[in-house]
Amino acid sequence: MKDALLELGTDFLSAIVFFVLYLVSGSAVLGTSVAIATAIAQVAYARAKGRPLGFMTYASLGLVVVLGTVTLLTNDPRFMFAKPAIAHFAVGIIMLKRGWMSRYVPPVVAETIPEYVMAAGYAWAALMFVLGIGTIAVAMTGDLKLWAIYISVVAAGAKVAAFAIQFITFRLVTTSRIRAARA
Template sequence: MKDVFAKLGQDFFSTIVFLVLYLVTGDVLLATCVAIAGAVAQFVYARVKGQKLDVMTYASLALVVVLGGATLLTKDPRFVLAKPSIGHFAIGAIMLRKGWMLRYLPPIVSETIPEYVTAAGYAWAALMFALGAGVIAVAMTGDMKLWAFYVSVVAIGAKVLAFAIQYVVFRVIISRKLRAAAATSPQMGT
């Protein structure tokens, strides 16, 4: 479980840095510059350490650099407000790739219930698309406080809740399958 949070933290590091710095300082340009620098440093560190990088890592870096660069060039607050929706849509599109969740799951899950892992991956993609649409709807209001609340509380809360539901559902299904397999296997010594 700790490994899952570490990987998610790596994937969303620059987004977290941006949001925290923006909420603390209110300075879009500073938050963007630090997020870009953090994403590039994280990528370089992983390459130097020889870590295997997957599609999510490259996509995350590209989103931060491209969208962060556009933020710096335009200095348009409306773009900054809509920026997380682009990230959600892009991540949702990546999550449509079958098997993307496998790097986050222990082997017992992917070996015992692979069909549920695939379905959960698509459910995560749908959640990302819904959250992206929500960001656009909130950005259209132009209310910075509402936007900050949505991005920091609603969007993160929805992901935490989805993770918790997925964890419980996977655990229940795996337990049932393992008990059923144990009940149908021949008893030793009888």
């Protein structure tokens, strides 16, 4: 599960950088410029290390560059505010693929409770779509404080809560099934 959180953090690093710098400085230009540089550096570093890069990495880079460029040209941070929504929708679509979650759970979980892993994958997809819609609604207001609260409390909190529920459920059900199989 630690690897899954690290993977998610890596996928959203440029958005996190933008968010933090924009909150601290109030400068859309600074936050956007550093977010673009961070996304490019992430891809360059991974390629230099010979690490395989997935669709989400390239999609995130593309979104940061395109939306970041529009933000820089217009000096309107709402374009960067919308990036998490697009990312949520893209992730949600990817999460509709059957069995996507299997790579994020320990093999014992994937083998013992595959139906729970499958259901959780679809539940995560639904969560991503709901969060994406909420992000767009909040981004359209242009209110930085509201957006910051939504992204940091609501969206992040929903993901942490979903992760905790999934972790506890997977652990309890997997342990129960393994004990029952031994008996």
